[in-house]
Amino acid sequence: EANRRGPGSVALFEPRLFTAARARVDLERDLRRAVEADRITVHYQPVHDLTDGAVVGYEALARWSDPDRGHVSPAEFIPAAERAGLIDDLGMTVLRQALADLRRYGVPRDRWLSINVSPLQLDDDFARRLLVTVDRAGIPADRLRVEITESAMLRSTSGYTQLDEIRRRGVRVLVDDFGTGYSSLASLRRLPVDGIKIARELLHDGAPAPADTTVVRAVRLLAAGAGITEIIAEGVENAAEARTLAALGVPYGQGFHLGRPAPAARALRPPGPTPVGRVPVA
Ligand code: C2E
Ligand code: MG
Numbered sequence: 001e002a003n004r005r006g007p008g009s010v011a012l013f014e015p016r017l018f019t020a021a022r023a024r025v026d027l028e029r030d031l032r033r034a035v036e037a038d039r040i041t042v043h044y045q046p047v048h049d050l051t052d053g054a055v056v057g058y059e060a061l062a063r064w065s066d067p068d069r070g071h072v073s074p075a076e077f078i079p080a081a082e083r084a085g086l087i088d089d090l091g092m093t094v095l096r097q098a099l100a101d102l103r104r105y106g107v108p109r110d111r112w113l114s115i116n117v118s119p120l121q122l123d124d125d126f127a128r129r130l131l132v133t134v135d136r137a138g139i140p141a142d143r144l145r146v147e148i149t150e151s152a153m154l155r156s157t158s159g160y161t162q163l164d165e166i167r168r169r170g171v172r173v174l175v176d177d178f179g180t181g182y183s184s185l186a187s188l189r190r191l192p193v194d195g196i197k198i199a200r201e202l203l204h205d206g207a208p209a210p211a212d213t214t215v216v217r218a219v220r221l222l223a224a225g226a227g228i229t230e231i232i233a234e235g236v237e238n239a240a241e242a243r244t245l246a247a248l249g250v251p252y253g254q255g256f257h258l259g260r261p262a263p264a265a266r267a268l269r270p271p272g273p274t275p276v277g278r279v280p281v282a
């Protein structure tokens with residue numbers, strides 16, 4: 001086909017690049033079909049109060065299992081959705097499913113729902129779309145959290161208007177992966193946000209080394225200075241880390257140690273009847 005365009009254009013179709021481009025096109029085509037056929041599903045990961053272990057909310061995480069590809073990682077299909085112009089459809093599908101699941105499983109009113117939002121969704125109509133969806137589901141807007149990465153937020157100040165609009169309705173905005181961007185600490189005051197999620201990368205392996213403890217303290221002080229009290233540590237992978245974070249005054253945590261992402265039937269289902277012989281004393 002390249003040959004038909006005449007000499008000179010052939011060089012553009014260097015085989016290895018062509019193969020990679022082809023793979024992208026195929027991935028985006030399959031993803032489009034999955035989104036259109038409603039085959040994107042949602043897993044839920046609990047957010048815990050680190051002082052008493054109580055579940056305070058859930059983060060909705062998109063999942064895609066393709067008949068041929070098997071399970072595809074969000075790290076692969078979220079950027080593909082962004083490239084292919086599918087991210088808003090995908091994001092709104094996740095939101096609708098998650099709102100329906102909250103009702104279906106009778107999740108208590110005081111537990112929030114967090115969804116991830118791509119900066120590409122923050123057009124002039126974003127706030128309206130989001131609020132209409134939440135209202136239609138009959139879920140109070142103040143149960144919703146919107147997670148958006150700091151780098152994304154800094155790139156599009158035009159999105160600030162949209163975020164302020166949903167905040168006026170009680171939706172809380174959280175900075176996702178806080179600490180992975182370079183200008184994070186200084187910019188916190190300027191962002192239209194209510195909370196931050198401290199990136200796993202800042203905490204990492206086991207009991208935080210002295211440097212990590214210092215970082216956590218610094219983040220907490222900066223957040224407090226910006227009037228932010230909702231702080232969630234991401235990627236809490238063991239009990240020691242959970243204890244250290246709680247001792248440092250980080251109120252909430254999320255991670256494999258506390259609860260892995262799981263389908264609604266497992267993650268949101270109310271605790272079943274107490275097994276015989278283990279009836280708690282009132
Ligand atoms: P994120 O929003 O930062 O979500 C947290 C990710 O960390 C999830 O990966 C979760 O499974 C994983 N995780 C949770 N606890 C632990 C832990 O203790 N250790 C480790 N190593 N990992 C942990 P997941 O589900 O693969 O999602 C990856 C990213 O894809 C998300 O990062 C988010 O940025 C994006 N994403 C997922 N669903 C959506 C969506 O519906 N819309 C958009 N725009 N992005 C999404
Ligand atoms: Mg997130």
Ligand code: MG
Pocket residue numbers: 176177197234
């Ligand atoms: Mg995150």
Ligand code: MG
Pocket residue numbers: 177
């Ligand atoms: Mg992330």
